[in-house]
Amino acid sequence: MPDGDYIDGSMGPDTRVGVVSALDTAPTPSTTGWCPFAEKKPVPHFWEGRGGFNVKAVVLHIAQGSYEATYSTFMNENVSAHFCVAKDGRIAQFVSIDDTAWGNGIVKNPSWSGLIPNQNPNLYTVSIEHEGFYTEQWTAAMYVANMKLLQWI
Numbered sequence: 001m002p003d004g005d006y007i008d009g010s011m012g013p014d015t016r017v018g019v020v021s022a023l024d025t026a027p028t029p030s031t032t033g034w035c036p037f038a039e040k041k042p043v044p045h046f047w048e049g050r051g052g053f054n055v056k057a058v059v060l061h062i063a064q065g066s067y068e069a070t071y072s073t074f075m076n077e078n079v080s081a082h083f084c085v086a087k088d089g090r091i092a093q094f095v096s097i098d099d100t101a102w103g104n105g106i107v108k109n110p111s112w113s114g115l116i117p118n119q120n121p122n123l124y125t126v127s128i129e130h131e132g133f134y135t136e137q138w139t140a141a142m143y144v145a146n147m148k149l150l151q152w153i
Contacts, residue, residue, distance in 0.1 A: 032098075035149065039090065039092045039093070041094055045102055046099050057121075058125065067086035070129050079102050083127070083149060085145045103122065107121060
């Protein structure tokens with residue numbers, strides 16, 4: 001396996017080009033770990049806290065399914081992410097960013113120096129799922145919502 005490849009067989013980075021519109025309002029910080037403009041949909045699969053780590057990265061995923069199915073999966077399987085962005089721009093939050101979601105696997109031979117070898121990256125990352133499939137382009141509403149969420153994080 002080449003350096004930097006994910007054990008889970010990731011499809012690699014998304015290299016599609018898109019346009020992000022300007023945001024009309026600045027995100028509001030939170031002291032609770034819950035995003036004030038996201039729909040709060042807590043799930044049971046997470047660890048409280050971050051094991052002494054601080055957030056140092058955000059991992060963007062493609063859900064390989066619908067916005068609604070993502071929530072169902074996180075309620076019924078031992079996986080989770082902090083957020084999901086829908087094609088129409090809605091944002092759901094499943095886990096507080098102060099806690100550890102279970103969406104990012106261990107990386108063998110990381111090529112990014114920010115990854116800590118043999119340490120679970122869930123402890124120091126925030127994960128965002130995006131409705132749809134890896135073969136589909138994001139909608140304009142997804143780009144805007146994703147950018148607003150990243151600025152809030």
